[in-house]
Amino acid sequence: MKRLYVRCKSEIRIPRLEEEQKYKVWGCILEEMPIWGIKFLRDYTTLNAIEAKKLLSHINKDFGKCSRCDYDKLNEENVECPRCNVLNLNWNLHNPLTKDFCFELEKALCSAYNDFEDDDVKRFWCDGINPHPYDYKLLARSNVERKGFLYIDLWTGVSGRDKYKAKLNFGDKSIVRILKKQSLIECIPNLDGREWMEVDVDRKIMGINLK
16 A cells, blocks of 8 residues: 555555456446445455545546546556646556447347347347446456456347346457457357357346357
8 A cells, every 4th residue: 555645735545456456446437336436445455435435536437548637648557647637547457348349249149130040039139238247357367368258238139128138258369359458349250140149038148159
């Protein structure tokens, strides 16, 4: 634990966090659930509630981009923005479930449903994918390499409005691209849907296997 003084004369206690813990806290910021972030920091560090809340306010959502102004050339952790002097923790983290990837996966699912023999599944279409995984910790390098999957929610079915829980399994190509913080769009298979998807209509769950 170190103490860092920034130009705004505010003392920020920055605990040492493993990458997995950083993903957990960062996910709370992205999902706009600061209370859970504060609780996590209180449970796993020596920060009190006030210190944890203060720390969260200095976590920028996008690596390189200041949390306060539009400056976007921050290149290291725990750095003050040269434009507005605000401290940014600037964690170099990445969520592969980007807007573009989710859009392309939606299109691929809609097309792949036609390959199934079940008449109901043939009528399915996808009307949205939640870009926030169930557990952000699974995006840490060690978990991507060892486990290689995420659970996500998507809206599909005949109406396109049924909520399904999907297990997104990463193939070798996906794992490499996630670790390099690259797009997963080219990891979406262009095959018969039955070769890379599983659909359980009764339990409303799916399996999606990326390259």
